[in-house]
Amino acid sequence: MSETLNFPLASIIIPTYNGLRFLPTCLEALHGQTYTRHEIIVVDDASSDETASYLQATEPAVRVVQMVNNRGLAAACNAGAAAAQGDILVMLNNDTEVERPWLAELILPFAHPEVGSVASKMLLFDRRTVLHNAGDMMGTDGIPRNRGVWEEDRGQYDQDMAVFGGCGGGVAYRRAMWEQVHGFDEDLFMYLEDVDLAWQARLAGWTAVFAPRARVYHHLSATGGGVLASYYTGRNTIWVLYKNMPASLLRRYWPAIIMAQLRIAGAAAWAGLRGGAAARARLRGQLDGLRTLPRLRAKRAVVQAARRATDEEIDSLLLR
Structure with a gap:
């Protein structure tokens, strides 16, 4: 300082x-x-x-x-x-x-x-x-x-x-x-x-x-929330994970990662069928996140090349 x-x-x-x-x-x-x-x-x-x-x-x-x-x-x-x-x-x-x-x-x-x-x-x-x-x-x-x-x-x-x-x-x-x-x-x-x-x-x-x-x-979601929050949360969760998680941890935890996304998608699809606009936006965000993953390859490469922490150190920070 x-x-x-x-x-x-x-x-x-x-x-x-x-x-x-x-x-x-x-x-x-x-x-x-x-x-x-x-x-x-x-x-x-x-x-x-x-x-x-x-x-x-x-x-x-x-x-x-x-x-x-x-x-x-x-x-x-x-x-x-x-x-x-x-x-x-x-x-x-x-x-x-x-x-x-x-x-x-x-x-x-x-x-x-x-x-x-x-x-x-x-x-x-x-x-x-x-x-x-x-x-x-x-x-x-x-x-x-x-x-x-x-x-x-x-x-x-x-x-x-x-x-x-x-x-x-x-x-x-x-x-x-x-x-x-x-x-x-x-x-x-x-x-x-x-x-x-x-x-x-x-x-x-x-x-x-x-x-x-x-x-x-x-104040919760006072100037955001709703459809907007749901869409960006759905999309950005996938983007952030792909961009940052080390390859060895992606390979280790891919079943848990996929199951989590499927649970979210299933709940969003069910709520969307019952008229939930925010739920439909969450599902749309997930789909857009997956569809656009190839665009993040360069960003992922930059992030992973710059890292100093080991895979084991990062793994120790994650909740089971």
């Missing part, structure tokens, strides 16, 4: 698309942080809801990156990172409210030079004792898991600090790691861009930890 070793500048990057109704709560909480060595960057992804004029009139200290066209969450986060000055890049959803010590708790683990990312504890906005994410994990079947999702928070994950990666709704990245893996893959558009980055960081030898006292309250 440059400048001040113990107190690095943190750049909080908030992508938003027609999320003006959430921004006042989000920004007010950030202005009250106990860790004051930070900048706030809002990336307006071509909103049509007066976001830009609101920020100009009421938030002069907030830097605004204005996207000309809506290019998706991954591109918006990359644009914010490109404009950021900090050694720590913090991605935060616009529909969140953080506690006062949140940023300080996220910064602390970066004292360890091997740490590339730090995950927040994310809880439901309207049920503040219920977990949504205590760090991301990855299964041998290729399906990412929100650790602790829907569980009552009793501190059951607070002593287990190692995770596969952090949920992009509230995660801090070391800039050196971010630049090494080239940020988010914009072809993903939205959904699983954080899982893709976690894979590449792990392949490159970085570690990820969970900060249990970095608490974030999150």
Whole structure:
């Protein structure tokens, strides 16, 4: 870390698309942080809801990156990172409210030079004792898991600090790691861009930890979800897995991977027959993911050629 070793500048990057109704709560909480060595960057992804004029009139200290066209969450986060000055890049959803010590708790683990990312504890906005994410994990079947999702928070994950990666709704990245893996893959558009980055960081030898006292309250799917989320989740799960999982692990776990995708497809097909538009979108995303896999060969080759972690080290991170 440059400048001040113990107190690095943190750049909080908030992508938003027609999320003006959430921004006042989000920004007010950030202005009250106990860790004051930070900048706030809002990336307006071509909103049509007066976001830009609101920020100009009421938030002069907030830097605004204005996207000309809506290019998706991954591109918006990359644009914010490109404009950021900090050694720590913090991605935060616009529909969140953080506690006062949140940023300080996220910064602390970066004292360890091997740490590339730090995950927040994310809880439901309207049920503040219920977990949504205590760090991301990855299964041998290729399906990412929100650790602790829907569980009552009793501190059951607070002593287990190692995770596969952090949920992009509230995660801090070391800039050196971010630049090494080239940020988010914009072809993903939205959904699983954080899982893709976690894979590449792990392949490159970085570690990820969970900060249990970095608490974030999150409105679920407030500016996304539905058909859109289902399609990109279906497609991107396949893309991310193919792009990142080492060949020996693909060969070892292919039965579990195929069965997981078949279960998802079967459930989506059944729900689609009963009128579920989101389910049909999930199935369409899976089919598009498989159909377009040949386009990812070059990306896979680049990722696998750059990795430093062994197959055994990656295998040890996966949930059985």
